[in-house]
Amino acid sequence: MPYRPTDRTRARLAAVRERIVDAALDQLAEGGYASASMAAVARRAGIATGTVYRHFPSKVDLFAEVFRKASQREVDALRATTARGEPAATRLAAWVETFVRRALAEPVRAYALIAEPVDPAVEAERLTFRRAYADLFARALADGVDTGELPPLDADLTAAAIVGALAEALLGPLQHRDAGADALVDALQTFVLRSVGTANAHA
Amino acid sequence: MPYRPTDRTRARLAAVRERIVDAALDQLAEGGYASASMAAVARRAGIATGTVYRHFPSKVDLFAEVFRKASQREVDALRATTARGEPAATRLAAWVETFVRRALAEPVRAYALIAEPVDPAVEAERLTFRRAYADLFARALADGVDTGELPPLDADLTAAAIVGALAEALLGPLQHRDAGADALVDALQTFVLRSVGTANAHA
DNA sequence: CGGCGTCATGAATCGTGATTCACTTCTATA
DNA sequence: TATAGAAGTGAATCACGATTCATGACGCCG
DSSP states (O other): OOOOOOHHHHHHHHHHHHHHHHHHHHHHHHHTGGGOOHHHHHHHHTSOHHHHTTTOSSHHHHHHHHHHHHHHHHHHHHHHHOOTTSOHHHHHHHHHHHHHHHHHHSHHHHHHHHTOOOOHHHHHHHHHHHHHHHHHHHHHHHHHHHTTSSOSOOHHHHHHHHHHHHHHHHHHHHHSOOSOHHHHHHHHHHHHHHHTTOOOOOO | OOOOOOHHHHHHHHHHHHHHHHHHHHHHHHHTGGGOOHHHHHHHHTSOHHHHHHHOSSHHHHHHHHHHHHHHHHHHHHHHHOOTTSOHHHHHHHHHHHHHHHHHHSHHHHHHHHTOOOOHHHHHHHHHHHHHHHHHHHHHHHHHHHTTSSOSOOHHHHHHHHHHHHHHHHHHHHHSOOSOHHHHHHHHHHHHHHHTTOOOOOO
8 A cells, every 4th residue: 555645745736736727817817819829928927737637637627626716715705795674775776886896906807807808619608607696696686576675576587687688887997097996886786676676765 | 003893882881781791791691700710601691701801801800790790780679669758757767668569579689799708809899889778868868867857866867777787687588488479578667667767668 | 754646737739710921723914 | 405604412621629538746654
């Protein structure tokens, strides 16, 4: 029984794996998916190309994890801004603001996560990103409908529509740093709150 | 001066060019962008691969024209449903219905036009598609604001958001033929009309 | 320490599909 | 009809980046 990875080794491997995912995220932030070749990711992680394949069987698998991690991070950021008890309108407004400001702060990464063309197989994984958002919104919407705060609506469809609206509305601003973030936040909050039947735009 | 293309020849060349574009559109409808290789388009048009290059310098140029033609066709379909004098709410509701039903009728093509991953350079051209829609909506919104029918809003941003909302909300239904079209139309009309501050969902 | 796997390496391989080009077939004139 | 060029052809070329794999280095156990 000449070999059995020890804890120390196992920990080092896990660290490398994480370094690869982080490198991929950084690469996305810097040059988008187009720049995220396996060679580029490996170089950034400080390892050889082939080593990436000791941790992920394929590029698709790697980016599945990358998108999963990014989704988690973004959704956590939204979650942190409000608690479940607060009025639905307040929560939605806060989420829109956070979503927009975070996207504008990291436009290249946001574009890669939201809309940049990726391989079809990776596209499927990117859906986790949008779905994670949509789920969050859908739950808040359903709560709002239950409490009578919001009028009846299809929570899942509406949530998807909201996510699509935010993404599309951001596409222009993500490329050309034109309008002020404040105005953008304001206009999108108004749009979203109206879309769910809440007139009072600002809680 | 031994050769100079005659009118007859010029017309035949134009016809071939158009046949190529139509073949590309058909290919999109049948197998999406993923299936639309230059060889496949050429085969469908009944010509050799190299011949395509006598009409378009590159695949990007070909698909620029393809998306332009598709956009024109779709936007014309929306335009045909309403006239400029009608109430903004009526027009929006009609457009949503037409948009959704046309997409559901040709899901593969709709997916290719709306969301399928494409080469980055082609992606830029696909924006013409979304932009054409957004422009149409933006003009109607601006009119509605002018007449006082709609509350003040950023017409361009709102139009983009609406297009994004429709596209995203359709993604699920385009893949899995699950819910009924009627319910989808209804929910999206409600969403859109609310989002522009018009409570009376159905004109 | 000695030897058995693992791990890491990165150059070479592979697959894919756009693009090219040497050649053939037409078209339009004299 | 003969000829200069244009149009059509499709197999070969090319580019590109994911993936593989022969080789060397290292960690683990007796």
